[in-house]
Amino acid sequence: ATSGSANESLLQMQKNPNDWVMPTGTYNNWRYSTLDQINSKNVKNLQVAWTMSTGTDRGLEGQPIVIGDMMYYETSYPNYVYAVNLNHPDQIAWKYTPPRDSNAPPVACCDVVNRGPAYGDGMIFVDALDARLYALNAKTGKVVWSADNGHPKDGQTMTGAPMVVGNNVIVGIAGGEYGVRGYITAYNIHTGKMVWRGYSEGPSKDTLIDPATTINGATGKPVGPHSSIKTWKGDEWKVGGGTTWGWYSYDPKLNLIYYGSGNPGTWNPSQRPGKNRWSMTIWARNPETGKVKWVYQMTPHDGWDYDGVNEMVLVNVKYHGKEVPALVHFDRNGFSYVMNRENGSPIAIHKYDPSVNWATGINPKTNEPIVDPAKMTEAGKDVKDICPSSQGDKDEQPVSYDPKTGLFYAPLNHLCMSYQAFNVKYKAGFPFVGAIVNMIPGPGGYRGRFIAYNPMTGKTEWQIHDMFQDWGGALTTAGNVAFYGTLKGMFRAVDIKTGKILYQFKTPSGIIGNPITYMHDGKQYVAVLSGVGGWAAIGMADNLHKSSAGLGAVGLNATLTDYTNLGGTLMVFSLPSKVASAN
Ligand SMILES: O=C(O)c1cc(C(=O)O)c2c(n1)C(=O)C(=O)c1cc(C(=O)O)[nH]c1-2
Numbered sequence: 001a002t003s004g005s006a007n008e009s010l011l012q013m014q015k016n017p018n019d020w021v022m023p024t025g026t027y028n029n030w031r032y033s034t035l036d037q038i039n040s041k042n043v044k045n046l047q048v049a050w051t052m053s054t055g056t057d058r059g060l061e062g063q064p065i066v067i068g069d070m071m072y073y074e075t076s077y078p079n080y081v082y083a084v085n086l087n088h089p090d091q092i093a094w095k096y097t098p099p100r101d102s103n104a105p106p107v108a109c110c111d112v113v114n115r116g117p118a119y120g121d122g123m124i125f126v127d128a129l130d131a132r133l134y135a136l137n138a139k140t141g142k143v144v145w146s147a148d149n150g151h152p153k154d155g156q157t158m159t160g161a162p163m164v165v166g167n168n169v170i171v172g173i174a175g176g177e178y179g180v181r182g183y184i185t186a187y188n189i190h191t192g193k194m195v196w197r198g199y200s201e202g203p204s205k206d207t208l209i210d211p212a213t214t215i216n217g218a219t220g221k222p223v224g225p226h227s228s229i230k231t232w233k234g235d236e237w238k239v240g241g242g243t244t245w246g247w248y249s250y251d252p253k254l255n256l257i258y259y260g261s262g263n264p265g266t267w268n269p270s271q272r273p274g275k276n277r278w279s280m281t282i283w284a285r286n287p288e289t290g291k292v293k294w295v296y297q298m299t300p301h302d303g304w305d306y307d308g309v310n311e312m313v314l315v316n317v318k319y320h321g322k323e324v325p326a327l328v329h330f331d332r333n334g335f336s337y338v339m340n341r342e343n344g345s346p347i348a349i350h351k352y353d354p355s356v357n358w359a360t361g362i363n364p365k366t367n368e369p370i371v372d373p374a375k376m377t378e379a380g381k382d383v384k385d386i387c388p389s390s391q392g393d394k395d396e397q398p399v400s401y402d403p404k405t406g407l408f409y410a411p412l413n414h415l416c417m418s419y420q421a422f423n424v425k426y427k428a429g430f431p432f433v434g435a436i437v438n439m440i441p442g443p444g445g446y447r448g449r450f451i452a453y454n455p456m457t458g459k460t461e462w463q464i465h466d467m468f469q470d471w472g473g474a475l476t477t478a479g480n481v482a483f484y485g486t487l488k489g490m491f492r493a494v495d496i497k498t499g500k501i502l503y504q505f506k507t508p509s510g511i512i513g514n515p516i517t518y519m520h521d522g523k524q525y526v527a528v529l530s531g532v533g534g535w536a537a538i539g540m541a542d543n544l545h546k547s548s549a550g551l552g553a554v555g556l557n558a559t560l561t562d563y564t565n566l567g568g569t570l571m572v573f574s575l576p577s578k579v580a581s582a583n
Pocket residue numbers: 061109110111113158159160173174175176177243244245262263307390391395396533534535536
């Protein structure tokens with residue numbers, strides 16, 4: 001493609017295991033590395049190689065990227081962006097601080113987090129919480145351009161990681177708890193001009209859905225006219241949520257990008273009769289035009305806040321004797337989805353947590369969930385013991401796919417809740433939540449799990465239980481090790497075959513970041529951000545004490561203060577030189 005200079009170089013660059021060129025490692029979102037200097041035999045010798053204070057004390061999600069000698073990472077608000085030359089990690093090569101907009105932190109629903117910078121064509125792309133997108137010169141940290149992607153006064157924020165595809169940088173928007181109508185936007189990486197924007201709700205000209213050609217994966221047929229608007233009462237779709245704050249993936253062969261849309265607004269389903277399309281939906285769009293190839297709504301007429309934004313992992317699966325291009329998605333609603341990524345038709349859908357009770361299964365005729373009426377929420381009713389909770393069986397913490405075992409390594413939540421919906425009025429920039437939620441640990445009393453899982457069969461090969469939610473992402477490597485961190489702050493290396501913990505180290509704060517690995521000067525390193533927060537630890541991060549505060553999450557983890565503290569540190573691990581060279 002003539003338009004694809006950055007695209008082509010990133011497609012090349014992602015093949016080099018010495019680097020970690022994009023937030024997800026590679027376009028397919030595997031978070032898998034072919035590096036094996038650190039492996040299941042020697043990982044017990046892992047040591048801290050160097051560390052760096054982030055200068056912040058709020059939750060640190062996301063991950064650094066590594067390009068050649070340079071590492072770049074971004075903190076939670078005030079969104080410091082750091083460049084470190086790996087030859088001199090004792091220095092900060094440059095630091096960029098975007099202008100602060102004090103309107104932004106109060107409208108961030110789930111801590112003032114950020115999920116990391118992206119690279120393309122000599123530039124670093126970063127989202128700031130105030131919904132401004134920056135292109136920085138990778139060498140100097142100077143602003144090349146910036147674009148206004150939304151306004152905190154209207155409840156809009158940005159917490160996601162951009163994805164560069166071709167000449168476009170693709171970004172989402174947050175604010176589903178403020179009645180923000182979600183959209184995804186592509187900007188030209190050189191000019192900063194908007195190329196296209198696709199909304200989650202509204203008429204075709206807004207959603208870029210073609211009624212005649214866009215397929216509804218659930219029916220296998222075109223969506224038809226007014227597929228979004230007719231599923232809402234009146235003008236509710238205009239404040240209908242469906243934000244896009246999660247991860248993106250890209251298939252260069254099909255030339256499609258994949259992502260999910262979040263919860264419909266408000267959380268009170270009685271106020272929005274209908275299926276509320278296309279919130280809670282998996283989307284496949286053309287990255288150059290935004291045109292929608294297919295959609296599949298996972299949770300029609302949501303009554304639980306099961307945002308559909310979790311990452312789409314692109315793998316090929318064997319199905320009816322054929323190799324099929326698929327995507328695998330662990331949804332908040334507790335079901336894992338294997339979908340044909342060409343046309344959106346379901347291949348395998350299973351509960352990945354056996355405690356899921358809001359739906360008994362998926363209706364094979366409609367491909368929609370069979371909701372248990374006893375667990376459906378409504379205004380004025382306190383519905384108890386719904387599993388999972390609004391945080392889902394998995395939230396933003398990304399899974400890793402290991403092509404050697406063919407299994408998915410997933411850091412998870414294990415929670416249930418009570419949910420009391422009530423009527424709310426929309427006012428721009430004010431909470432549009434409409435539910436009082438209280439979360440409790442799931443059956444067994446633990447709140448987190450780390451599992452090895454086969455999404456075709458729904459079988460869990462092994463699992464580790466954790467006291468608190470496992471809110472940080474996973475990394476797997478050719479060294480037969482899976483890495484992840486816990487909310488208490490333990491950074492762990494686990495044997496991918498058995499789930500045995502081979503190494504763990506107590507980092508300064510709780511971990512909600514995603515480990516990455518890279519090679520520098522012949523040595524393999526593993527890096528992770530330590531800094532407790534996010535929705536799981538919003539009580540600590542935002543100093544909240546009332547049990548139902550923080551959208552119902554505060555009471556659940558009140559004892560987390562017995563284990564860890566606020567504070568941001570970049571942690572980098574490696575083997576002692578003798579062990580590394582003996583390899
Ligand atoms: O609807 C939204 O726009 C929106 C945004 C965000 C965010 O931007 O972090 C979260 C959520 N929803 C959400 O539902 C959620 O569970 C959540 C967890 C986290 C986090 O970083 O820990 N953010 C968000």
